[in-house]
């Protein structure tokens with residue numbers, strides 16, 4: 001099972017000084033900042049998924065790539081852009097897609113088949129996913145005809161037909177013009193039967209690598225029902241890719257249904273988007289310790305401006321928390337005393353939320369002290385601090401590393417209890433996965 005990490009230009013600055021919170025004045029972001037695969041000795045994924053929507057932006061948003069970077073990606077190709085050739089014994093695969101969640105609200109995809117092919121070929125991808133339109137409804141009941149009338153709403157059916165039509169066109173063009181990447185067809189549906197129908201059609205067109213789209217919001221049981229039906233029509237030569245999946249608890253069953261790859265940003269995003277499961281361990285997850293900066297935190301500044309919070313008191317409380325955490329890490333301070341300082345600071349910046357119990361659990365376990373990954377070894381307690389992009393992203397990198405190890409373990413040892421990845425809310429996942 002191959003794991004693809006979707007790219008959202010998440011890089012870290014190696015010159016960042018965590019004690020002083022300063023950067024090297026000579027830092028050039030594009031040259032010096034590091035991707036997750038450059039931080040670990042063994043990169044924690046098999047490939048990178050790059051979305052056209054993220055590179056170029058859609059519907060008025062500008063995407064994650066500044067113009068200069070976008071042009072460089074097209075000029076150099078993905079291998080050079082992501083500097084993967086500099087990593088010994090690692091041959092990642094690159095998959096391109098359109099980022100269909102970013103235009104889910106529009107009536108049709110904003111790209112033509114030709115534009116997408118030009119993007120894939122120009123960037124030198126190994127795999128290119130056909131242009132698709134996500135169906136967000138999951139309603140198996142629609143398949144039952146009522147009084148002879150079709151239960152599936154027209155716009156939903158249209159999205160599936162459009163996706164298949166685009167896949168047909170996409171396949172034809174990739175075949176006729178001898179392109180370098182392997183085409184991957186997308187199946188969209190609203191029920192197990194409709195997904196199976198889409199897969200059958202895609203196989204008829206000629207695809208032997210098919211991505212299942214729109215499964216992100218589904219419950220595990222529903223995903224398995226879809227997989228089961230798809231498996232009934234799947235040819236033995238057809239490989240499946242799951243677009244945006246978080247549930248590695250079912251990874252073994254997925255692989256039995258012909259799933260050979262998937263992508264997920266959840267391990268990275270949960271580090272700083274989730275309310276409580278921010279730091280993964282091999283069999284659990286912990287809440288990161290929030291010590292937001294007084295300066296630069298919008299919510300905090302509002303409270304200070306309105307006179308609810310005294311700036312000097314806030315600053316003193318923030319510095320105390322940072323110092324106490326550092327002393328705790330060195331074994332010079334008890335958890336109870338750190339907790340008191342954290343709770344006091346919490347009352348200043350987020351009085352409605354009490355995280356004391358979650359923090360107690362984190363401090364009691366001090367999981368960063370036991371993690372052998374490069375991030376935790378280098379950062380110490382800074383990795384557990386929910387504070388600024390440099391720490392938060394590195395914690396995300398650590399999560400990706402743990403997730404990859406869990407994945408390998410889940411597949412490798414058949415009798416071992418499966419490890420559950422904390423599930424993330426549907427809305428948050430959709431928002432994170434592709435936008």
Ligand SMILES: [Zn+2]
Nearest residue numbers: 371373376398
């Ligand atoms: Zn770690």
